[in-house]
Amino acid sequence: MPEIAPVLHGDKLTSTDSFHPPLHAPSDGDQWWRSSVIYQVYPRSFRDSNGDGMGDLPGVTSELGHLAELSIDAVWLSPFYTSPQRDGGYDVADYCDVDPLFGTLTDFDALVERADQLGIRVIVDLVPNHCSSEHALFQAALAAPAGSAERAMFVFREGRGDGSEPPNNWQSHFGGPAWTRITDADGTAGQWYLHLFDSSQPDFNWDNPDVRDEFERILRFWLDRGVGGFRVDVAHALVKAEGLPDWHGRADGGSSEGYPGWEAPMFGQEEVHTIYRRWRSILAEYDGERILCAEASIDPLPRLSSWVRPDEMHQAFNFAYLHHPWSAHGLRDVVSSSLLAFDAVGAPTTWVLSNHDVVRHTSRFGLTAGAPRGGDGIGRADAQPDIRTGLARARAASLAMFALPGGIYLYQGEELGLPDHTAMPDDARQDPTFTRTGGERLGRDGCRVPLPWRADAPSFGFVEAEGAPTPWLPQPEEWAEYARDVQSADADSTLSLYRTALQLRRDLRLGAGSLSWSRDLEQTDVVAFLNGEVLVLLNMGEFAVPLPSGSVIAASTPDAAVDGFLAPDACVWIMTRSE
Known part of the structure; x- marks a missing residue:
């Protein structure tokens, strides 16, 4: 990799002619979801309030104050419905009740009430493609x-x-x-x-009007209970091509050589848009700007943008961004492509680095070149991530993401810098992918491990009760250093970085802002862009690079900017105007 030329001297980079014209203009209007920060809670692993080793809704309610400290707009709850739990609750047996593992409908109402007191909306996970075989x-x-x-x-x-x-x-x-x-x-x-997923998850027939009526009933049930919207699971899969023709491409519908994803007969069929237009009209009957967010694995990006046209979904997950490699060119390309595609339909782009289905980005970014990217988990026999490098890059990538215009999704524990549990014993694994493939694919358990709250407590404080059982998935011993109580007391911790940067994002309205790329650095390993008066520099190269003058208002690590240089694997925000 070539050393970067020292082009950042003086005020050169902060002058107007050093940037391309804005690729993305500030958003008009104050709709909260256009610049939202939404925090994903995986209830099984968030906080256990009753001592059974499983997280629950009262546990979430008890910790909402900690989430409010992250300047979030909403929490998204992964499924908590009645379920045999063969796929982490995504096998739903009753869409209008709470599984006893997680509590009761009264507990859910209490969660919504507490969230409302804190100015936080509650978004629930809807699973319309399939249900449990016990439904x-x-x-x-x-x-x-x-x-x-x-x-x-x-x-x-x-x-x-x-x-x-x-x-x-x-x-x-x-x-x-x-x-x-x-x-x-x-x-x-x-x-x-x-069943596109486990055999215990039969697919609904969305050609049947009775199925559509049933889900409209479910939508209204939760809207009447005050939810702020729905994250729609596998939103691209509901309608299948007539005749159910054979498909020789990838099972997940992703594009492969000779089999572009848009030809997959089980995904992205045009009729699905009719369903979401109807759902959008139902949400419009309720006050408070309720939203729909699509989990739609659709490529390329211009095709995905059709899901967020003005009368359909409000947001769609940006998987192209989620899977971007540690590469300045690759990151600039996916950000530009995303903004252009979504701007074309007047929708906000969403940015996300981790969720309950992928290896956490602290671990992904710590993998050496050529190692598997961790789409199916990392196990003991695999090349292990460099956690120090991975954490530095994760913090830098997160800080850069927080400065992007649009919506952001956070996954529980990323604010602690949690890595995956990459040494989990096979006999502890519960993901159906592991069993259905005979262990060939490890699955997603590594990113679903219960959170550490207190360093010196059993189960790191995840399980509250005395003499309680161990958590449903084992926690790595080294997670004591990631515990929330330890990080809360450390001004240099990942948690402190998230708190500070997300508050700045809100105060400076960066989510509703603009984006202009640097002319001088577009061929280098430094990602540099301007959002309003904030200059963002992310060094994805091997060498330290000189910084321009200006006040550093946020830095990914304490030593990110030292002696006028930006370290490798580091990010800073620089205020370009005088304070």
């Missing part, structure tokens, strides 16, 4: 004959040939076929049902 509707379908109205709620088909082969060649996201054959009441082999 009453699916149980009714199993008991009913082929061709019945009950079966029509799901995707049942006759098998190919003599009926013993699946209706098509689709594969499950979790490994193995996407079809399971049932046994009829008389003991004979019956029809096959579709």
